[in-house]
Amino acid sequence: MSRETIFFLHTLKDLEGALPLGNGLYLNGDFNAVQQYILDGKPIEGVIRFFAGYAGWDHGQLAKEIKENSWLIGKAGKETLLNQHFRDLWHTSLNEMGGKYAIWARYPQYPSLN
Template sequence: MISRLEPTLGRLLISEPFLMDPNFKRSVILITEHQEEGTVGFILNHSSTLSLKDVIPGLPEANFPVYLGGPVETDTIHFLHRCPDLISDGQEVVKGIYWGGNFETLKVLIQNHQIDEDDIKFFIGYSGWGQSQLNMEMKTNTWIVSDQFHPDVVFSNNEENLWREVIINLGPKYAHVSNFPQDPNLN
């Protein structure tokens, strides 16, 4: 598979079907930062067994799911949202989707039940690539890059089918890839 798009801010990285790295198997990653020094993104479809209340003390009713954003700095929490009118200081990644923001305000919004699970997604850790590392992976066809997605994809809780749906959305050239088995040895 050859992707014509370059990875950049606001695009999706979609793992090729036979990538067996457990950190990135069948991953869909939103790129939130892309500079010469490196790239940062969050895996949208790898859930953890944790809820936000498990990782942030003082939020006993915060039942928001927490996703595994990637294998880097897994002792940190990050969030994507589409509520810039409620959460200030977030960085717009792609039209209508923001990374981070005022965490103290967010905690108050959560405590007062003023933010909906469909408008925010939390992550432990992130995915990161050093200078030219992602370019090397692109040359070995590890990733497909897409800018064709609806913002709802970012906030989807359907992690089981998200990879497949994003692949199908790329069009007929890639649709057949969505049916590849997860383990080709079982075919």
Template sequence: MKPYKGKLLIAEPSILNDSSFNRAIILLTEHTSSNSVGFILNRPLNYSVNDLIPDIDCSFTIYQGGPVEQDNLYFVHKIPDLIPESIEVANGIYWGGNFSSLKDLLNNNLLNESDIRFFLGYSGWSKNQLEDEMNQNSWFIADNDFDNILSIEEENLWKNKLLQKGGNYKLWANAPSDFNLN
């Protein structure tokens, strides 16, 4: 399967020593001939929106989006009718949009956590970099088969995607996250 926006990028077990992407599941929000961008879905941080932006009264969890521009906040959502200027990723999932509108929605308690997910930083690849990494068995692509990817349980997400892929991946799915504990 080839990478396309809206697909999931799953870290192969072979990159377990990569601290940035170990066991990562990434939603690709852009994939062109010149670059790729995505956000790690299964890395919640110990921050809420209000921790980072005090004038927004919102306790939604912030996720680590990736190692690039970790001082910037990004968001993916499913409410383009409420957040103008959003970019459609695929299948009712949108990226970004008008921040003033978002701020008003959050401060007026008009959004649920299942409507939106926030990320510090993003995951990015330059021209041909992602394909090169896939050829080196660092990633595989999966369909986004979730009803609402913004409300998924992230704790066992990587394990479940490996079990779903089957074959030798089933063995890796149950491997400890820290081999030193084995």
């Protein structure tokens, strides 16, 4: 895990170097241009969300973990990813997936206290 790297999701379709993720959402791009965008007083809320740090995997490790169902994979909505408070993001994402995942979202944090 590294906390020295910043990633950002955004809706700035013309940002040079941005990786399109689909549904009008992009990953990273020209960080200097993003800094200038912010300094120019343009809107950030609902447009850009920054993430500090990342976790890394050995070659093939993530694919193996996905195959073993160690990860939940779903399509998160752009509005959720850009606007949801970070403390509620997991809960909201599970609810959006529906079914058993929505039940998981309502599971108490400390079930032994029930």
